[in-house]
Amino acid sequence: MVKLIQRHSLKISLLMLLILSVSVTVASAGEIVLDQKQELEDGSTSLDKDEIGQEFTPTMSPLVAVEIKIRTANTLGDDTIIVNIRDSTIDGPILGTSSQLVIEGFEGWIRFDFPPIPLDPGSLYVIEVEVSKKTFAWYEGPGDVYPGGQGITFGDPYMDDFVFRTYAELNEPVGGELLPTGSILSILPIILAVTLITLSPKILGKK
Template structure:
């Protein structure tokens, strides 16, 4: 009978842990992108500069830009702004560039930035260096937003960028309290333990 109690507790623990792990099964998904990088513009000269984008998944976990420089050092800062180039800053990430670079440069936002899918946001890039370039592609290849140069939106081109969002395996992140999900399973586990304990006590009395 002791074996039955041990087995019951073990199975209950496995059940609860499996639910917890499934709730935390989060992966990163590429959401928005424009990967053409035919021409490159000086970030400092054309500041404020940015790229509008329209997410389909939330929260935003990282941004990549196609960046080029032949001189260093210098600091790059990415701001995620709401709606416009001078809108509310929702998140910021910076990198110190200590060497020449030509390629995709990633900026992470630990914990994610909550966005509203379907709404407009702006990736703004700032720098203190005079030779940092953010590349772009002409002929308006990205339909979800516009390129911004000197603070003015321009529909003739789009910056090279990628946005990533944290999402559960097989779906979109929903703003739900994990305890709401776990409560029924915990209740079942408690019931199993209680019934097992009563059964064991009765067997001992007999």
């Protein structure tokens, strides 16, 4: 009798571990992950140019954030920097817009968050940066070092890629179909109850 209960208890424990492991995988959906980046630096370009931006080719969707690395280049006061995500070209349709007030003297990465923007992985998009003053400059790399696109100034291809990162929301765990968040956890008590009801007569009926 004791050995039988122990065997069934082990089965129940293994079942719980299996369910919980699936739940942890599902819970990872919605995590914000780095997708594209170009982090090499070799100078900077003033953000006073019309139609300045950086092309990128995502591998994940949706896009939820962009970071660019800038520095203060002139003492012309604080400025609100606007980032547009455009489809295909620097003058393509705007898919999302985000802005940040940046204080004169700032240097480093600045993040722009967006409501989730559905993208087509493998297609070309553009990070466009708009300013109203010549206070800041955008760090750039040593030439055309990013394979998924190129830098843009005055609406034309630029010799260097700018420094940037893009972030996506992970909606599907690798190697598996996404289940609704919390769906496994919500039915866990039911699964355990059915299991116990099924096993109880077998356990109690044994001497």
